[in-house]
Amino acid sequence: MRVCLMIEGQEDVTWDQWRALALAAEETGFEALFRSDHYLSVEGRAERGSLDAWTTLAGLAAITSRIRLGTLVSPATFRHPSVLAKSAVTVDHISGGRVELGLGAGWNELEHRTYGFEFPEKVGTRMSVMAEQAEIVARSLEGEQFSFSGEHYTVENLNALPKAVQRPRPPIVMGGAGGPRGMAIAARWADEYNTVFVGPEEAEARRERWAQAWSDAGRDADALVFSVMSAVLVGADEAELRARAERLASLRGMDVDSMLPGLRDSGVVGTIDEAAERLREYEAAGVQRFMLQHLLHDDVEAVELIGRELIPRVST
Numbered sequence: 001m002r003v004c005l006m007i008e009g010q011e012d013v014t015w016d017q018w019r020a021l022a023l024a025a026e027e028t029g030f031e032a033l034f035r036s037d038h039y040l041s042v043e044g045r046a047e048r049g050s051l052d053a054w055t056t057l058a059g060l061a062a063i064t065s066r067i068r069l070g071t072l073v074s075p076a077t078f079r080h081p082s083v084l085a086k087s088a089v090t091v092d093h094i095s096g097g098r099v100e101l102g103l104g105a106g107w108n109e110l111e112h113r114t115y116g117f118e119f120p121e122k123v124g125t126r127m128s129v130m131a132e133q134a135e136i137v138a139r140s141l142e143g144e145q146f147s148f149s150g151e152h153y154t155v156e157n158l159n160a161l162p163k164a165v166q167r168p169r170p171p172i173v174m175g176g177a178g179g180p181r182g183m184a185i186a187a188r189w190a191d192e193y194n195t196v197f198v199g200p201e202e203a204e205a206r207r208e209r210w211a212q213a214w215s216d217a218g219r220d221a222d223a224l225v226f227s228v229m230s231a232v233l234v235g236a237d238e239a240e241l242r243a244r245a246e247r248l249a250s251l252r253g254m255d256v257d258s259m260l261p262g263l264r265d266s267g268v269v270g271t272i273d274e275a276a277e278r279l280r281e282y283e284a285a286g287v288q289r290f291m292l293q294h295l296l297h298d299d300v301e302a303v304e305l306i307g308r309e310l311i312p313r314v315s316t
Contacts (some may be wrong), residue, residue, distance in 0.1 A: 001283045001314045002031045002231065005303060006072055006229055006291040010038035013297045015059070018051070020300045022060045025067050028307020029315060032068035033060065034229075034291055037075060040111040042070060045251065054087040061095035068196065070100030072194065076129045076274035077106035077117050081136035081153060082160070089141060089164045099163035100139065102173040105130040105182070126191045127181050128152065134172065134189040142169035173227070180213075187217035192225035194291070197266045204285035208275060228282060229291035231267035234306060236274045241271060244302065248295055265304050268292060272305070273281070276313040283314070 003024045007013060013021075025033050026236035037053035038047075057069045067123040069091065074084060084101070105126040112119035120126050132150040139146050164170050174186035175194035186193050193210045195203065211221040232302070233248065235241030242256075249256035263269045268278045268290070282290060296302060 001279055001307075002289045003029065003185070003311050003314065004032040004034055004068075004289060004291045005030045005281070005306075006034045006293045007036070007297055008038075008293065008295065009035045009043070009053060009056065010041050010048065011043065011045070011047035011295075011297065012041070015051065015056075017297055018056055018060060019063065020301060021294075021297065022064055022067070024088075024300050024303040025307065026064045026154075028304060028309035030067055030303075030307055032070060032275050033291070034070050034072040034100075034102065036069045036071060036109060037078065037102075037113050038111060039078075040108065042108060044121070054084075054091065057099070057141055058087075058094055059090045061098065063090050064098075068098045068100055069095060070171075070173065071102040073102030073104035073175070075104055075106030075108075076133040077112060077119060077126065081133040082140065082155065082158070084133070085137045085140035085160060088137070088170060089160070089162065092106070092164045092170050093162065095165075097170075099164075100171045100173055100192075103130065103134055103137070103190075104176070106175065107170060127185065131185045131188075134174070134185060138169065138172060138189050142167075148303065171225075175227075183210060183213040184217070186210075187213040187219065192227055192289070194227045194229055196229045198228060198230070199266050200281040200285040200287075203282060203287055207286040226286055227286050227289035227291060228287050229293055231263050232267070232275070232292035232294055232306065233263055233267070233269045234302065234310065235271060236305060236309070237271060241269075243297060244299065247299075251296070272309045272313070275306075275310050279310075279314045283316075 040050040088101045140160040150156050155268050171191040173188040173192045176182045195206050207226045214224045215221045246256050249259045268275050
């Protein structure tokens with residue numbers, strides 16, 4: 001299994017913390033560093049800020065040399081597709097071909113209202129925006145000159161230069177809970193389908209639905225990449241695990257013993273041995289990449305522990 005680090009950047013992650021996290025991931029065994037793309041805290045903490053996702057990735061691309069970098073995911077409602085494609089290709093060039101583009105429909109109405117982004121009330125409208133955006137971004141990154149006229153976007157005789165370093169283009173990651181329309185859009189344009197906060201059994205069921213959608217789109221189901229993103233909380237021993245759990249519960253305003261069962265059901269929680277066994281369960285369910293959502297973003301030691309002790313036990 002390939003293991004990635006995922007950071008919720010909207011929860012007040014500073015540039016110094018981004019640097020430390022990226023360099024720790026770079027120096028250990030992580031394949032990639034993904035970050036969320038939000039403008040407001042999703043935990044309702046108005047005092048927390050967020051650096052821009054794509055500008056952050058550009059900065060990290062310049063100070064790293066190995067790890068892949070991407071968003072999980074960029075809402076289609078935040079940027080015109082030509083701006084998003086240009087951001088992705090810029091980071092691809094800065095990184096020497098290490099960028100990945102996560103794309104979603106957008107869901108957090110409050111941050112849209114606060115920052116002045118249009119937020120279509122109907123989910124179907126947002127899905128339509130995402131579908132058009134996925135096509136324009138993919139064709140901008142990989143293809144020849146093209147035109148596109150849709151309900152939401154129009155481009156004329158676009159030959160977006162330069163093309164990406166990665167050929168035919170950087171990977172596009174899409175996903176969600178597995179609704180039929182979202183899966184159909186992803187099956188047409190994505191290289192990877194990602195789902196979140198599920199245990200191994202549900203992950204396996206979603207992978208089967210994704211494989212069918214991929215086949216229905218005329219693509220080789222054996223070539224699909226299926227990934228899961230969920231929380232990680234590990235310790236070298238039970239005492240260290242408990243200490244980290246208490247810190248996280250305090251940050252979230254929760255009782256630690258009330259928080260842990262939910263994390264264990266849909267995440268990777270435990271000692272290194274327990275976490276390794278959990279990841280093997282996901283791998284047996286068909287998960288090829290796991291994005292470990294590290295919620296204690298100032299705890300670089302935990303990142304180093306995962307890279308040093310956990311990843312070698314599960315890497316393939």
